[in-house]
Amino acid sequence: MKKAGLIFGIISFIFLSAANVKADIVSYWSGYTKSVQSKIESNFVPPKSKESLSATVSLKINKDGSVESCKIVDSSGNAAFDEAVMKAVDASIPFSAFPSEIIDNQYNMFLKLESLK
Numbered sequence: 541m542k543k544a545g546l547i548f549g550i551i552s553f554i555f556l557s558a559a560n561v562k563a564d565i566v567s568y569w570s571g572y573t574k575s576v577q578s579k580i581e582s583n584f585v586p587p588k589s590k591e592s593l594s595a596t597v598s599l600k601i602n603k604d605g606s607v608e609s610c611k612i613v614d615s616s617g618n619a620a621f622d623e624a625v626m627k628a629v630d631a632s633i634p635f636s637a638f639p640s641e642i643i644d645n646q647y648n649m650f651l652k653l654e655s656l657k
Contacts, residue, residue: 541609542650543604546569548621551586565633566600567646568638568639568641568642569642572636572638572639572642572647573649574640575635575636576601576632576649576651576652577651579632579635580628580629580632580651580653581628581630581653582629583627583628583631583632584622584624584625585624585627585628586590586624586653586655587618587620587621587624589618589621592654592655592656593616593617593618593621593654593655594612594614594616594652594653594654594655595612595614595615595616595621595625595653596612596613596646596650596651596652596653597610597611597612597625597626597629597650597651597653598610598611598612598613598649598650599614599629599647599648599650600646600647600648601635601646601647601648601649602646603637603638603644603645603654604621604630604637605633605635605636605637605638606633606634606635607629607633607634607635608646610629612625612626613650614652621655625653628653640648650652
């Protein structure tokens with residue numbers, strides 16, 4: 541009976557440890573995503589418009605904070621607005637390097653920028 545309890549305890553420890561590691565990684569990515577978003581939004585100067593506009597950009601960020609690719613995947617339909625989105629991204633590069641706890645070499649993210657009227 542003691543052996544079964546010990547095995548159950550070890551399995552529980554491994555499971556809880558893995559769950560904590562996963563939660564930490566999610567936390568690191570969440571923080572990193574917020575920092576990228578904040579940096580881009582601080583550089584975003586939308587053109588004057590009488591309508592609400594939004595565009596979604598896809599980013600492939602390398603571990604060192606450089607950007608491998610960036611493109612608009614959901615256009616606003618307004619060329620000046622889309623250009624302002626791309627200028628905001630360009631002005632924000634490079635981003636900070638990934639936290640040392642993250643072992644991934646690239647991060648793909650989508651960011652929607654809006655101008656509401």
